[in-house]
Amino acid sequence: MLNQTVIAAINHLLDGETWAQDKVRSHAGKSALIRVGAFDILLLATASGSVEPVAAGVTPELEVRLAPDSLIAMLRGEDAALKSAEIHGDADFATDVLFLARNLRWDAEEDLSKLVGDIAAHRLLDGMRKFIAWERDARGRLAVSFGEYLTDEGEVLASPALVEQFVADVDRLRDGAARLEKRLQRLAKA
Numbered sequence: 001m002l003n004q005t006v007i008a009a010i011n012h013l014l015d016g017e018t019w020a021q022d023k024v025r026s027h028a029g030k031s032a033l034i035r036v037g038a039f040d041i042l043l044l045a046t047a048s049g050s051v052e053p054v055a056a057g058v059t060p061e062l063e064v065r066l067a068p069d070s071l072i073a074m075l076r077g078e079d080a081a082l083k084s085a086e087i088h089g090d091a092d093f094a095t096d097v098l099f100l101a102r103n104l105r106w107d108a109e110e111d112l113s114k115l116v117g118d119i120a121a122h123r124l125l126d127g128m129r130k131f132i133a134w135e136r137d138a139r140g141r142l143a144v145s146f147g148e149y150l151t152d153e154g155e156v157l158a159s160p161a162l163v164e165q166f167v168a169d170v171d172r173l174r175d176g177a178a179r180l181e182k183r184l185q186r187l188a189k190a
Contacts, residue, residue: 027090066084066085067084112124112125
């Protein structure tokens with residue numbers, strides 16, 4: 001079920017993107033196993049520039065292992081999402097698959113406009129983008145405020161100034177102890 005849903009989503013992204021279909025066509029007949037956490041998705045590149053499911057038991061030409069959080073990072077458009085990917089198999093195929101993963105994007109506004117119209121789709125997605133930006137900003141401000149509370153109000157964490165003062169005091173104490181030890185040694189010799 002998951003395999004069919006992912007394949008349908010990939011084919012939807014490939015529709016209308018001739019450059020992407022050309023990349024897939026150039027590897028027609030090759031299969032790729034994509035592992036995300038505990039889920040395996042086995043795909044076959046076709047001559048039509050789309051992908052289709054492959055029967056289990058087929059040895060794929062390419063295997064890509066991704067951490068579960070890398071999918072969320074890819075959806076956000078973060079470039080570092082694929083840096084932790086483990087890749088085994090056909091190098092040319094892997095290069096094109098990773099290129100598609102980095103550059104093939106879903107045009108949500110276009111799909112939504114077919115349901116509610118262009119203006120409504122634009123406003124809905126613009127509102128969603130603003131909400132996500134607000135949420136990130138609020139999360140950042142909350143983290144800063146909580147950190148300030150822990151250092152200043154709650155005194156649970158030491159502030160950098162207090163840590164520097166403590167280190168300086170320890171240094172002075174060490175130097176004083178060394179001087180005292182030298183004096184004691186001189187007195188003992190006398």
